[in-house]
Amino acid sequence: MxxxxxxxxxxxxxxxxxxxxxxxxxxxxxxxxxxxxxxxxxxxxxxxxxxxxxxxxxxxxxxxxxxxxxxTPELWTVALPHRTQILYTTDISIIAMMLELKPGSIVCESGTGSGSLSHAILRTIAPSGHLHTVEFHEQRALKVAEEFKEHRVDHLVTVRNQDVCKDGFGVTGVADAVFLDIPSPWEAVKHAKVALKKHGGHLCSFSPCIEQVQRTCEVLADQAFEEISTVEVLLRIHDVRTVSLPLPDFGPDPSSQTEPGPEEEAPPTPSVNHASITMKTTTPPREMPGHTGYLTFATKPRT
Ligand SMILES: C[S@@+](CC[C@H](N)C(=O)[O-])C[C@H]1O[C@@H](n2cnc3c(N)ncnc32)[C@H](O)[C@@H]1O
Known part of the structure; x- marks a missing residue:
């Protein structure tokens, strides 16, 4: 899609x-x-x-x-003009799953960056959901808003040009999920709590460094968030295929040969063998995409 x-x-x-x-x-x-x-x-x-x-x-x-x-959001992630570091499909998949995003979900996100994650969220929550995305860099906020319009998804998203750590997400008690990809997510946790709906609601924070994760987890616990867990997702691509290989030519089988009789001539030895064998092969990855970041998940308490 x-x-x-x-x-x-x-x-x-x-x-x-x-x-x-x-x-x-x-x-x-x-x-x-x-x-x-x-x-x-x-x-x-x-x-x-x-x-x-x-x-x-x-x-x-x-x-x-x-x-x-x-x-598609997957191709847009590969093709988009980078203004920032972006999230890739491996992390995006688990974010969408763990935040339980679905058509109709209300989602808050900051920062918007280059809009890689935003496009995947928009496809998932369409046609009746809404994304509130906050980006404090004015040019980035304007550019991504222009792209949403060109991609005809602007009716599903509100872009706010503000500092999420000071001004929050601009909504209260409505979000099913909040996603943070900013350098100091711990400063935005209280605003995430305000934006999330009263009963439940999931938060995810992406950080490249474990020190950021530790500070965020501490604040999440202080704010009584539950089910706090951190994962790192690594991708291993296996090359599975069927190959046809020529059979090695060992010459005639010596055990099946008898010495030619006095009147017999020795049979000619085939010099070329055209037979081949089909094999299934699986090559594990020689190189792997490395560390992108840690994903910390938490749930707003139901009380
Ligand atoms: C790494 S980028 C986000 C990339 C995005 N997740 C994507 O997939 O394209 C981080 C963005 O957060 C923005 N940002 C950082 N701190 C912020 C804050 N306090 N409030 C709003 N935006 C912030 C930065 O300007 C930057 O554009």
């Missing part, structure tokens, strides 16, 4: 993801009369993009082709 209101055909104004090859994607805003330069040549928007089905192949002017894809 893509950004919430995109159809199956590319329309003027859509932001699409152009897939150039493994680990190489670029976001493109489709506009009548515009053209986009890729390493395979030019793509003309009016004739080659508008009206085409998402997922189709488009041949560029130098003859190479690219694939034009729906802007």
């Amino acid at each position: 893509s950004f919430v209101q995109y159809s199956d055909l590319i329309q003027d104004g859509d932001v699409i993801i152009v897939y150039l090859g493994h680990n190489s994607v670029m976001p493109v805003k489709v506009q009548h009369g515009a053209q986009t330069q890729t390493r395979y040549g030019v793509i003309r928007h009016s004739t080659q993009l508008i009206g085409q089905s998402y997922g189709s192949k488009v041949t560029c002017s130098k003859g190479g082709w690219v694939q034009v894809l729906h802007p």
Whole structure:
């Protein structure tokens, strides 16, 4: 599923993801009369993009082709222009699960940063939920608000340009979940408690350093949060495939051979063996993406 209101055909104004090859994607805003330069040549928007089905192949002017894809939150995370460090799909998945996000959820988030997590939240809570996201860097707040509009998810989100540690989230007692990705999350815990709904409600805080986690956990406990736990999620990608290998040529089996009789000639020894064997192989990862951060989860007390 893509950004919430995109159809199956590319329309003027859509932001699409152009897939150039493994680990190489670029976001493109489709506009009548515009053209986009890729390493395979030019793509003309009016004739080659508008009206085409998402997922189709488009041949560029130098003859190479690219694939034009729906802007899913997963692809947006890979393609988005970075203004900050961002959260990636591995952490995002467990955040969405542990915060129990679902269509209709009300979520508070700070800081918004480059909007990587925000887009995943928006897809999950659509069509009736709402995201209140707080970012104190004015240019970042403006840029992400512009992107939400371009991606036609702005009706699901309110961007507030303020300091969450001083001014909070701008809502009281309504949030099902609060997410923090700021350098001093412990300073925002009391505001998270105010924003969360009265009964239950989950909090998650992402921090790269364990000292930040320790301070946050201390304040969470002081504020009577329950079920406080910290996890680190590491991704291991296994390469599972079936390969065909040529059989080694050991020559004729000596045990099955008898000495040729006086009138017999020795059989010719095959020099080339065309037989092959099919094998299933699994290669564990040689390299792993390393530490991103710790995720601390807690639940607001029900009393
Ligand atoms: C690491 S980025 C967040 C990245 C985001 N989670 C994403 O996936 O794109 C942290 C952001 O928090 C903002 N920030 C830091 N302290 C803040 C505060 N007290 N109030 C509001 N925003 C804050 C920073 O300006 C920065 O944009």
